[in-house]
Amino acid sequence: MSNSARQLWLLAAFSLAMMAAGLVWAAFETRLFLNALVWIKPFKFALSFAVLFATLAWAVDKMSAPAQSARTLRWTIAVLAAAFWFEMIYITLQAAQGVGSHYNTGDLYHGVMYSIMGVGAVSLVVGTGVIGWAMLRDTGAKVHEDLRFGIGVGFILSTVLTLITAATLSSMPGHFVGIPPTGAATIPFFGWSAAVGDLRPSHFLALHAMQAIPLLAWAVQGRASARAWIIGGSVGYSALTLALYAQALMGLPLVRL
């Protein structure tokens, strides 16, 4: 296995280890932050990172050897690793102190850390797009031409859509549009509001274009119409993401429970 793919697989494995840490933490934790047990947020981020890095590792593993050892890719992976460790450790340490990480600008230290988290998040998102771009250009990749196209498009689309949703998220004081009444219904597991607008459903779809489009490409690869499927699917997926984004901005929940 190439060193590039190895680093990404290891980051996926460390994300899983962070999830395991969250589960043992849960056995002893009773504190709540914004109505959720404090271990849940690091756990969800760890899950999200595990999926992100497993997807990236799989894609990089399919690249040709010269593409895997290209300087741009190696630096991109180093930036992703640095961003991962910073985000994961800061989110976890803040949660362990029962305080916020995102939107925590209570004093200079937390304000600076929140800003660095923003830089880290943008790095993760842009890094995904860079890997997608490298895949699009890597004609020697060890996958079907259509799947290579789907991976490249999916990764880049994920970057673009996430930058849109995340830019809005970070420009607001929180992820709600409206103020959910105390004890208002949320969507199980995800915790998204079922009472007022919540930007996280569209953010979720934006992030996961990087799995959805390659999966579609995998399903249709080899057909004469494969490219049309992938492009059409990408357009439809973008439209759905933007529709959920618009719905949230209008203050409407994903579903009202």
Next chain:
Amino acid sequence: MSADDLFGLASAAVLPGWLILILAPRSHKLGGRWVWLDRIPALIIPFGLSALYTGLILAHFAGAEGGGFASIAQVRALFASDFGLLAGWVHYLAFDLMIGAVMASQMDKMGLSRLSQAPLLALIFLFGPLGAFLIWAPQGSLRVFGKGAAA
């Protein structure tokens, strides 16, 4: 020396060890003459601290009224005096650094980049077993899935 002086000395003594583990190149990348560099955190500093611990514990463990290992109250009694607490702290410092050195070498074998090793080593420095817990799981999975050999 007072317990406070020894505390400061022992705490300062581990820092070069951690800096070497986190920042310095590993001796196997530098050639045989540099083996001593790896040995500072793996052996030399833990050895010095173990010597300090040995002296402290022999001189003080019997003095703790109601001390023992059978209950929280007994263990608390062991750590009730400054010197008892100092011995316990030196134990942490010495063994965390030693484990840090072991883990650094295991992470090298996993082929993990030094960039990713640094935060894990810092976690061992601050929260010993927490860092080890995070490292062991991926290491085990590498072994299981046969991706252990460095490329």
